[in-house]
Structure formats: structure tokens, C-alpha cells
Amino acid sequence: METAHKKKNNQLLWLLGLxxxxxxxxxxxxxxxxxxxxxxxxxxxxxxxxIERIILTDDGFEVRILNSGPKEVTVAxxxxxxxxxxxxxxxxxxxxRLGSSTVFIPYPxxxxxPHEIKLITSNGLIxxxxxxxxxxxxxxxxxxxxxxxxxxxxxxxIPVGLGLLWYPFxxxxxxxxxxxVMAFTVGLLFxxxxxxxxEGLELGAAAPGVFQGTGLVWFGALLSxxxxxxxxxxxxxxxEKGNDNGKRVSxxxxxxxxxxxxxxxxxIGAAFAAGEAALGTFLIVGFTLHNITExxxxxxxxLKAKPTIKTFLALAVLGGGPAxxxxxxxxxxxxxxxxxxxxxxxxxxxxxxxxVISKMVVRDAKTEGTPSVSWPNFSxxxxxxxxxxxxxxxxxx
Amino acid sequence: MAxxxxxxxxxxxxxxxxxAGIAGILGSSLFNTSALFGKSAHAMGKDEMHHTLKDxxxxxxxxxxxxxxxxxxxxxxxxxxxxAFDYGVVSVSAEGKTIREYDIQAWDAELEIAKGIKFPGWTxxxxxxxxxxxxxxxxxxxxxxxxxxxxxxxxxxxGIHPTNMDGLEPVPTGGxxxxxxxxxxxxxxxxxxxxxxxxxxxxxxxYGHFIIDPKKPRKPAKELSMVMNGFDLDLDGExxxxxVNGYAFAxxxxxxxxxxxxxxxxxxxxxxxxxxxxxxxxxxxxxxxxATGADPEARPYYxxxxxxxxxERGIIEVTFPAPGKYMFHAxxxxxxxxxxxxxxxxx
Numbered sequence: 001m002e003t004a005h006k007k008k009n010n011q012l013l014w015l016l017g018l019x020x021x022x023x024x025x026x027x028x029x030x031x032x033x034x035x036x037x038x039x040x041x042x043x044x045x046x047x048x049x050x051i052e053r054i055i056l057t058d059d060g061f062e063v064r065i066l067n068s069g070p071k072e073v074t075v076a077x078x079x080x081x082x083x084x085x086x087x088x089x090x091x092x093x094x095x096x097r098l099g100s101s102t103v104f105i106p107y108p109x110x111x112x113x114p115h116e117i118k119l120i121t122s123n124g125l126i127x128x129x130x131x132x133x134x135x136x137x138x139x140x141x142x143x144x145x146x147x148x149x150x151x152x153x154x155x156x157x158i159p160v161g162l163g164l165l166w167y168p169f170x171x172x173x174x175x176x177x178x179x180x181v182m183a184f185t186v187g188l189l190f191x192x193x194x195x196x197x198x199e200g201l202e203l204g205a206a207a208p209g210v211f212q213g214t215g216l217v218w219f220g221a222l223l224s225x226x227x228x229x230x231x232x233x234x235x236x237x238x239x240e241k242g243n244d245n246g247k248r249v250s251x252x253x254x255x256x257x258x259x260x261x262x263x264x265x266x267x268i269g270a271a272f273a274a275g276e277a278a279l280g281t282f283l284i285v286g287f288t289l290h291n292i293t294e295x296x297x298x299x300x301x302x303l304k305a306k307p308t309i310k311t312f313l314a315l316a317v318l319g320g321g322p323a324x325x326x327x328x329x330x331x332x333x334x335x336x337x338x339x340x341x342x343x344x345x346x347x348x349x350x351x352x353x354x355x356v357i358s359k360m361v362v363r364d365a366k367t368e369g370t371p372s373v374s375w376p377n378f379s380x381x382x383x384x385x386x387x388x389x390x391x392x393x394x395x396x397x
Numbered sequence: 398m399a400x401x402x403x404x405x406x407x408x409x410x411x412x413x414x415x416x417a418g419i420a421g422i423l424g425s426s427l428f429n430t431s432a433l434f435g436k437s438a439h440a441m442g443k444d445e446m447h448h449t450l451k452d453x454x455x456x457x458x459x460x461x462x463x464x465x466x467x468x469x470x471x472x473x474x475x476x477x478x479x480x481a482f483d484y485g486v487v488s489v490s491a492e493g494k495t496i497r498e499y500d501i502q503a504w505d506a507e508l509e510i511a512k513g514i515k516f517p518g519w520t521x522x523x524x525x526x527x528x529x530x531x532x533x534x535x536x537x538x539x540x541x542x543x544x545x546x547x548x549x550x551x552x553x554x555x556g557i558h559p560t561n562m563d564g565l566e567p568v569p570t571g572g573x574x575x576x577x578x579x580x581x582x583x584x585x586x587x588x589x590x591x592x593x594x595x596x597x598x599x600x601x602x603x604y605g606h607f608i609i610d611p612k613k614p615r616k617p618a619k620e621l622s623m624v625m626n627g628f629d630l631d632l633d634g635e636x637x638x639x640x641v642n643g644y645a646f647a648x649x650x651x652x653x654x655x656x657x658x659x660x661x662x663x664x665x666x667x668x669x670x671x672x673x674x675x676x677x678x679x680x681x682x683x684x685x686x687x688a689t690g691a692d693p694e695a696r697p698y699y700x701x702x703x704x705x706x707x708x709e710r711g712i713i714e715v716t717f718p719a720p721g722k723y724m725f726h727a728x729x730x731x732x733x734x735x736x737x738x739x740x741x742x743x744x
Contacts, residue, residue: 076513079637083734084462084511084645118637122513124630126637 047073047121050208051129052100052335054117055137060107063117063129067095068208079118080107098210109134138272140332148269148327155268155287156261156323160254161316162288163295170296171303175368178303180380182361185297186354187384189253192294193350195392196260197221199267200343207336216337220344221351228252228352246305249360253298253353254319259346261291261319265326266339272331290391293384294319301357461734464512464646471509474524475644476651479621482531482608485538495536501528501552503590503603504545510628511638511645511736519546519590519601525643526624526668527588527605534583534612540576544568550598553591554607555708557581567592583611584691585664585710587624600629600670602643606710608664611693618660618714621653625677625705625727625737627669636671639727639737648725648739655743657720664690666710675737676704677713678728684715702728717743 048069055062061080067073074094078087087105095101109115115131138144170181197217204213264287298315330339365372485497501521508518508525521527532538544550551574553564558578568574590603606622626643627636638645655661667675678701685697690712697714705711717723726738 074513077511079735082731084464084736086462120511120514120630120637122515124514124516126631 045123045125046070047123047125048209049073049075049095049119049121049125049127051117051119051127052208054129054131056109056131056134057137059104060109061103061105061115061117061131063103063105063119064100065095065103065119065127066100066208067097068210070097072096074122075101075103075119076122077120078103078105079120080105081115111135138331144331145328148272148331149324151268151272152265152324152327153320155264155291155327156320157316158320159288159291160257160261160295160298160320161312163292163297164299164312164316166296167299167302167307167312170299173303175364176370176374176376178300179361179364179368179370179374180376181296181303182300182357182364183377183380184384185253185300186357186361187381187386188293188297188388189256189350189354189357189384190381191385191388191392192257192260193347193354195388196263196343196347196350199263200340200347203267203336203343204340207340211337213337213340216341217344217347220341221348224345224348225352226348228349229355232352232356246301246303247307247311249301249353249356250298250305250307250311250315251318252349252356253301254315256346256349256353257294257298257319258322259342259349261294262322262326263339263343263346264291265323265328266330266342267326269327269330269332270339272327287394289394290388291320293387293391301360462646464650466650467512469509469512471511471644472647472650474509475640475642475647478524478526478529478642479623479653481529482620482622483528484531490537495533496539497532497536498539498541499528499530500541500543502543502545503550505547508602508643510640510643514630514638516628516630517601519548519550519598519603521552521603521605525602525604526626527603529606529608529622529664530588531608531610532580533610534581536580538576538578538580541573542568542576543573544570546570548598549592550590550603551592552576552588554578554588555586556607556609564588564591580609582691583609583693584689585609585666585712586689587666587668587708587710589668596670599668600627602626604668606664606666613693615662616660618662619655620662620664622664623666623677625665625667625669625675627672627675627732629671634671636669637735639669639675639732639735641737641739645736646738648741652722652740652742655717655741657717657743659716661713661715661717661741663713663715664710665705665713667705667707669707672729672732674704674706674729675732676702676728678702678726679715680724681721682715682717682723684713687712687714704728717741720744 046069048067050066050068051063052066053064055064065075072094075087075089076093078085085105085107087103090102090104092101103119105117107115109131111134113134115134117129117131119127119129121127138147170178173181200217200220201214204215204217207213207216268287295316298319302311361377362372365374365377483499485499488496488498490496503519503521504523506518506520506523508516508520510516510525518525530538530540540552540554542552547570549567549569549572551564551566551568554562554576556578562576562578564576566574586607586609588605588607590598592598604624604626606624608622623641624643625641626639628638628640629635630637641647665677669675680701683699683701685699686703687695687697688709688711690710703711703713720743723741723743724738725741726733
């Protein structure tokens with residue numbers, strides 16, 4: 001009797017849960033059969049084509065396009081530099097919603113010249129792709145792969161590794177000195193957050209509208225922040241010792257900075273592949289200088305722990321290695337939407353690290369009986385921001 | 398960005414040094430990975446596509462664009478416009494004068510202006526350019542104009558006529574008006590809508606040819622009507638496509654067939670909006686050009702290139718000395734490559 005009643009209750013619960021869905025299905029059926037009753041006439045056809053990538057080969061251009069509009073789009077003609085030009089399409093000139101196609105244009109482009117590729121749809125809408133300075137797109141061969149690895153190595157692993165080498169020096173600091181170094185770390189991480197979000201938003205704005213690129217930055221940031229916080233709070237009960245704690249924070253910083261460097265690698269690889277950035281000695285040295293402080297940041301929480309050489313190697317790889325991966329991705333398969341998401345995740349991770357380090361500073365200050373925002377700490381923070389700002393001047397292009 | 402030879406040099410040298418170094422640093426495992434990468438990228442490279450592109454590239458160097466020979470509605474309309482002359486419905490007045498009655502309707506229509514590209518046009522009788530009206534000097538022409546478009550329009554004829562027949566009065570949607578006057582002077586005259594904003598109404602396609610033959614007929618010839626125009630797809634005040642008779646590369650797709658030694662007479666006008674001038678250039682030959690074609694004593698230009706301002710027109714007379722394909726196009730290279738190009742195929 002009792003169980004039967006419960007069963008009935010369960011059935012009712014299911015029904016209540018499903019009812020809105022059933023009604024929704026009915027509603028969709030009605031609308032798709034008889035229409036919405038709202039006039040569907042448009043003043044002009046709505047078509048959105050995103051030019052995702054322009055590859056320059058010996059044969060001309062290969063343009064990858066995505067239809068992010070509400071309806072099917074047909075590319076009728078291609079105009080290059082103000083001249084109608086032959087083109088072929090793989091798989092097709094007609095692209096379904098969210099479908100993509102590659103346009104092959106046999107064109108004698110000129111190295112170093114700007115070129116403009118206009119796609120005209122059957123409804124007469126025009127979508128333009130610009131080649132800022134024509135340069136043969138590097139083929140994805142072994143040599144190119146190594147070259148990208150090397151760029152990533154210079155930009156990521158070397159500076160982080162060098163920064164970590166300050167560890168023995170910083171270890172001789174007094175407790176107040178260590179606090180100031182950690183405040184310095186907060187300063188440079190703060191700069192990195194702003195920088196990461198800004199770059200993410202820029203990429204997000206360039207991504208196809210349907211994917212809400214800028215939104216992805218914020219979603220990525222919030223979710224990664226909360227995710228890391230959750231990990232922290234669930235494991236903090238197990239590891240109460242400060243020793244482990246410092247190591248964990250270091251790895252987290254390395255992880256967050258790794259994501260940031262992944263983003264940096266993406267940007268460099270993409271700019272390099274597009275022929276937009278001439279990665280000369282100056283720029284590479286600039287990035288090395290800019291990122292060397294990241295090593296200090298990673299080492300700071302370790303000052304009270306007893307790390308081994310292995311720990312340092314792992315930290316350098318975790319913090320700097322992703323720059324290599326980023327350069328590969330950016331150089332070979334750049335995608336603004338994904339890049340925006342990466343930047344968001346990176347930003348969230350760094351914010352969480354700032355939160356943790358700040359807590360460490362406050363805690364240490366309390367044990368010492370000094371104010372948490374003491375003048376040395378404040379100066380450390382300011383110096384962190386200033387150093388990052390100053391070295392960023394070398395690499396903003 | 399200016400080309401800087403140092404740029405690629407410095408970059409390349411850095412990478413070269415680096416490529417040597419990285420081999421030692423990252424070890425052989427990376428080589429394996431990269432080999433894999435190279436292979437998968439190669440599989441995408443579609444050999445077949447490569448060869449087609451190579452062939453097209455060679456062609457591209459000589460033409461850049463091959464419109465193909467497919468029959469499309471736009472192409473057929475442009476071919477028809479070359480030789481379609483509307484002489485009207487003829488009757489004789491009490492005084493013994495020839496009366497010609499024409500029927501022109503305006504309506505909005507979607508036109509094909511280049512292969513596969515649609516343009517929302519405003520038309521006279523459904524085509525851009527509109528019908529080519531033809532009569533003889535001294536005829537009484539009576540043009541019944543009905544406006545079936547969603548906008549007010551009118552027909553303003555060039556020529557000598559009473560000012561109340563000048564087509565300045567807009568005819569509202571559903572309205573009708575009759576323009577009647579004596580056709581003079583002989584020559585080629587354009588007609589077009591004269592409702593403001595002018596540039597918009599003309600650019601959308603409301604224009605055509607009005608040919609008045611002199612009383613003493615011109616020499617017999619193969620006669621062609623060509624209206625030079627342009628289309629602004631994104632309404633930014635700049636044309637994206639240039640055509641003769643409303644379809645880009647029409648006579649490249651379908652070269653105009655004429656005979657060696659035959660006199661060819663081309664009625665040519667410029668109804669392009671936004672660009673002040675347009676031009677006509679014939680390859681491998683010279684022609685005689687009579688501006689407007691109204692002055693029987695005019696001495697023609699003898700040249701291979703002429704230009705016309707907006708609304709300007711004239712008559713070209715040419716004979717081709719030998720068989721072959723004679724290219725013709727605007728001598729503004731930009732217009733040429735955006736659609737204004739064709740061939741005479743002389744047999």
C-alpha cells in the first residue's frame with residue numbers, strides 16, 4: 001500500500017518534470033507547421049560569412065570560410081584586388097548554416113603587398129578578407145614545426161626557467177622580504193590578468209558572432225576560477241602543512257601562467273603564420289624579458305618549502321612549455337573562438353592564484369604582526385605591475 | 398607596409414640558428430611527432446586540386462577570370478539587348494505623319510548582373526537597360542508609361558521636345574502618363590527616370606536608349622546597342638560590378654559575331670552612376686566615333702579609345718579587316734576587370 005503510493009508519487013513527479021518539455025515539443029510542432037504568425041519578410045537578406053583563415057600558397061590563396069548566419073549562403077563570385085577572379089570551392093560554393101568551405105583562388109600574389117579578397121554572395125552581399133602583407137604561409141612540415149617549437153621555447157621555457165634561478169637568492173630574504181616578493185608576484189599576476197582578458201576580448205570580438213567570443217572569455221574566467229577554488233577547498237583539509245601548500249601554490253601559478261603563455265604562443269604563432277609579425281631578434285628578446293618575471297612569481301611561494309631540482313624542472317615545463325604548444329596551434333590551426341576561451345580560462349586561473357597568494361601574504365603578516373599592505377608590500381606590488389608594463393612595451397605589436 | 402628585405406633575412410637567420418639548436422634540446426622524439434604532423438597535413442593537400450589550380454593559374458595570367466559559356470538569364474538578357482530595337486506600334490496621323498506608340502511599365506525586379514549574383518533592380522519593362530526605342534526623325538512618338546513599381550518614377554527623354562513632356566513630374570505607384578512629342582534631332586539619346594534622389598533612381602536601373610534615325614538613312618550596317626553601366630551592391634556609393642547591357646563579361650562569355658569587312662554600327666552610351674566617366678577601347682583595330690550622332694556634318698574621331706561622361710553617348714562605326722577575336726573593354730582597367738569586357742568574333 002505504502003510502496004504503491006510512493007510509486008504513484010514518483011510517476012506524478014516524472015510527469016510534472018516532463019510536462020513543460022512535452023508542451024514545448026507540441027509548440028515547436030505547431031510553429032513549424034503553421035508558422036509563428038509573425039511576418040517573416042526582411043528588408044534585406046541576412047547573410048554572415050566569416051573568413052577564418054587565408055593561406056597563401058604558390059598557387060594563390062586558400063580561403064577558409066564559415067557561414068555563421070541564419071541561412072544557407074552561396075558564394076557567387078570572387079573579386080581579388082578589384083578584379084573578378086576564378087575560384088573553386090571545396091566542398092561547395094553553397095554553405096549550410098555553421099558549415100564551412102575552402103575557396104581556392106589561383107592568383108599571382110606579390111610578396112610583401114597587401115591584397116584584398118572580396119566574396120560576393122548570390123544575394124549581392126560582400127565579405128572581405130584582407131592579407132596585410134603577402135607571405136607564403138609556412139607549410140606544416142617538420143622544419144616549420146621545429147621553428148615554432150623554438151619560438152615557443154624562447155618565449156616560454158627559457159624565461160620561466162631563468163626566473164626560477166632567482167630562487168636561491170630570494171631564499172636568503174627575511175620573512176618581510178619574502179612577503180614583499182610575494183606582493184611583487186601579485187603585482188605581475190595582476191598585470192597578466194588584465195593583459196590576458198584584454199587579448200581574449202580582442203580575439204573574441206574577431207570570432208564569428210554566433211559563438212559569442214567575448215562571452216567565452218568571461219565564462220572561461222569565472223568557471224576556471226571557481227573550479228580551481230573548489231579543488232583548493234576540497235584538498236586543503238588533507239594537506240594542512242605549509243610546506244605542501246607552498247608547492248601546490250607554485251604549481252598552480254605555473255599552471256595559470258602556462259595557460260597565459262599558451263595564449264601568448266597562440267598569438268605569436270598566428271601572427272607569424274599570417275605574415276603580420278616579423279619575429280625578429282628584438283621581439284624574441286622582448287618576450288624573454290617580459291616573461292622572466294613569471295619565473296620569480298612561480299618561485300615566490302616556494303621560499304618556505306624545500307623543493308628539489310625536479311620540482312623546478314617540472315615548474316619550468318608547466319609554466320613555459322605551453323608556449324610551444326600555443327605556437328603550434330596558432331601557427332597551424334588558429335581559431336579565434338578557441339583562443340578566446342583559452343585566454344578566459346587562463347585569466348580565471350591567474351585570478352585564483354592572486355587570491356591564494358594574497359591570502360598567504362595576509363596570513364604571514366598576521367603572524368609577524370605587521371600590516372598586510374605595508375610599504376614594502378605595496379612597493380613590491382607596484383614594482384611588479386611596472387616591470388610587466390615596461391617589458392610589455394617591447395612586445396606589443 | 399613597405400617591403401623590407403632585411404626583415405625576412407633576419408627572421409630566417411634566427412630560425413636557422415634555432416633549428417640547429419632545438420634538435421639537440423628537444424631530442425629525436427620531436428622529429429617523430431613532426432613527421433607525423435607533416436604527413437597528415439600532406440593528406441589534406443589534394444593533388445587533384447593542385448593540378449587544376451596550376452592550369453587555372455596559367456589561364457589566370459592571361460585572363461584572370463573566365464566567366465565560362467553557361468547560359469544564364471542575365472547573359473541571355475544582355476545578348477538580347479544588343480539587337481532588340483522597339484519600333485513601336487505604327488500608325489499615320491491626319492497630317493500624314495508617322496505615329497509610333499510605345500508601352501513602358503516600371504517595376505521592381507531581381508536581376509542577374511554577373512554569373513550567380515542577384516541585384517534588386519528598378520526596371521523599365523523588366524530589364525536593365527530598359528527597351529531600346531527606335532524611330533525616325535520627325536515621327537510623332539507617344540510613350541505610354543505606367544508605374545507598377547513601389548516608388549514614384551518618370552521617364553525623362555533627352556532630345557528636343559516641349560518642357561511639359563520632359564518627365565520631371567513623378568508618376569506615383571499605379572499611376573500612368575503619356576509622353577508625346579516629335580522626335581528630334583536625329584542621333585542617340587538616353588532616357589532615364591528623373592525622380593530624386595537621382596543617383597539612386599538611375600543607378601537602380603531606370604534608363605535605356607532612344608535612337609532617332611535621320612530622315613536620310615545611315616549606311617546599312619550590323620547594328621548593336623550598348624549601354625555601359627555599373628552596380629553598387631552594398632550601396633556605399635561605389636560600384637562593385639561594371640557591365641555593358643547589364644551583365645558582367647557578357648560578350649566574353651558570348652563573343653559578338655560579325656563578318657570581315659562588314660560595317661558594324663554601335664550605339665554606345667554611358668549610364669554609369671558614381672563614376673564620372675566610362676570608356677570604350679577596341680583592340681587591334683580603329684573606328685570612327687560620332688559624338689551624339691546628331692550633326693550630319695560632324696567629322697568623326699578616328700581612334701581606338703573614346704570616353705564618355707555620365708549621360709554622354711555616341712555612334713561608333715567600324716569594319717574589321719581580318720578574321721579573329723577582337724577584344725573590347727573600358728580602358729579604366731578597374732572597370733575591365735570588374736565586368737566591362739568582351740570580344741568581337743570576326744569570321
